[in-house]
Amino acid sequence: MVTYCLQSVSESNYRGEGSLQTAFHRAGEKSGFSSVRAEYVPFKEFKAVWTKRGDAVDLQVTDYMKGADQRILDEFAECMCRRILTKHPRELYTQAMRDWLQSEEFVALNRLTYLKRSRNIAYSSKGSTYDLKESMARLMAQGMVPEISNSYITWTKRPNIQRMGYCSVIMRVVAVSSSLDSDKVPEFVSDYVLYHELLHLNDGLKAMGSHHDSAFRMRERAYPRWREAEAILKRVASKSV
Ligand SMILES: [Zn+2]
Numbered sequence: 612m613v614t615y616c617l618q619s620v621s622e623s624n625y626r627g628e629g630s631l632q633t634a635f636h637r638a639g640e641k642s643g644f645s646s647v648r649a650e651y652v653p654f655k656e657f658k659a660v661w662t663k664r665g666d667a668v669d670l671q672v673t674d675y676m677k678g679a680d681q682r683i684l685d686e687f688a689e690c691m692c693r694r695i696l697t698k699h700p701r702e703l704y705t706q707a708m709r710d711w712l713q714s715e716e717f718v719a720l721n722r723l724t725y726l727k728r729s730r731n732i733a734y735s736s737k738g739s740t741y742d743l744k745e746s747m748a749r750l751m752a753q754g755m756v757p758e759i760s761n762s763y764i765t766w767t768k769r770p771n772i773q774r775m776g777y778c779s780v781i782m783r784v785v786a787v788s789s790s791l792d793s794d795k796v797p798e799f800v801s802d803y804v805l806y807h808e809l810l811h812l813n814d815g816l817k818a819m820g821s822h823h824d825s826a827f828r829m830r831e832r833a834y835p836r837w838r839e840a841e842a843i844l845k846r847v848a849s850k851s852v
Contacts, residue, residue: 629681631688635670638688642696644668655728656714657724657781659691674741675781678720683711697758709816712781718761723808725764725782732784733766738792739761755834756809764805766792772848778808780815795852796843803840807831 619658631649639647646667651674659672675686686708689780694703705710726732736743743764763784767777770790777786785808791801810830811822831837846852
């Protein structure tokens with residue numbers, strides 16, 4: 612038993628990361644589970660899935676946690692155990708966990724991997740018709756969004772029509788559907804979609820279910836031509852543009 616502990620300590624020092632097993636073992640004991648085992652899985656999104664048999668739990672958790680130190684892994688494991696016990700917690704993560712997920716270090720460790728796993732992005736803000744960097748500059752010049760640092764803005768590779776924009780708050784990635792990168796679609800429409808996603812980026816991690824709350828909708832409607840933009844988006848979505 613002692614040998615095992617020494618090995619796990621030296622192993623975690625060598626890798627420069629905390630031990631996932633140690634974290635979940637500790638958290639599981641605290642939460643009253645008989646056994647909790649966890650392994651890293653290269654999911655594209657930041658997520659965890661689990662199976663619970665009686666009071667034994669097996670988890671597969673995002674490998675984006677790999678670079679976290681032991682303190683953060685302990686927090687993460689406790690959050691997950693609480694989540695397993697409470698179906699709909701108001702807050703999933705503790706402040707320390709949220710700080711980690713919104714740190715520059717987290718982005719530096721994981722964004723490249725996330726981008727490689729994202730199949731439908733063009734890896735470029737410059738489209739055939741519009742440049743999203745110019746959109747962003749316009750939004751800033753209009754005072755619609757503040758200065759935004761450390762963001763990765765890209766068009767999608769394929770022209771989605773179901774989903775016009777996407778934002779990963781923790782990876783600080785925004786993708787806008789290339790269905791809007793067309794001279795048939797006015798510039799202010801892709802600006803509007805980018806504006807919507809940048810509002811999410813600025814909000815950071817929010818409580819579950821509050822992404823599109825009424826306060827968000829109010830800010831969205833501060834965009835001068837939102838009504839026109841929404842009408843055009845509907846037409847693009849129904850392929851009538
Ligand atoms: Zn949204």
